[in-house]
Amino acid sequence: MGIKNKRLLILIATCSIAGVVLGGTTSWASTxxxxxxxxxxxxxxxxxxxxxxxxxxxxxxLAGAGAAVGAAFQMKRQ
Known part of the structure; x- marks a missing residue:
């Protein structure tokens, strides 16, 4: 696995974890x-x-993973 693939996986994992925390906190507060x-x-x-x-x-x-994929795609285009 190349360094670019590792970076992409770390980006997706980090954004997904942040999304889980924010989504759970928001739902709990709303309840x-x-x-x-x-x-x-x-x-x-x-x-x-x-x-x-x-x-x-x-x-x-899902939102965090989607944001990470979108950010990676945008960076790749530039």
């Missing part, structure tokens, strides 16, 4: 904010906070 609201909605009461956090983490993973 907490929903539960602390004055007027609770039915959606807020029926959703499992852990499931919603995992969904946010998976979206963050």
């Amino acid at each position: 907490n904010q929903c539960l602390q609201a004055k007027n609770l909605t039915n959606e807020c009461l029926t959703q499992d906070p852990v499931t919603k956090t995992i969904q946010g983490m998976s979206v963050g993973l």
Whole structure:
């Protein structure tokens, strides 16, 4: 495996990890904010906070990996 491939994998892994952390944190904060609201909605009461956090983490993973691939493609074009 060449040095360029290793750099690309490190870039994708780093951006993916950052996406997972940010996506999970955002979903968790959104759930907490929903539960602390004055007027609770039915959606807020029926959703499992852990499931919603995992969904946010998976979206963050995809967004981070996509951003890394896009950045690498852009750098390669220049």
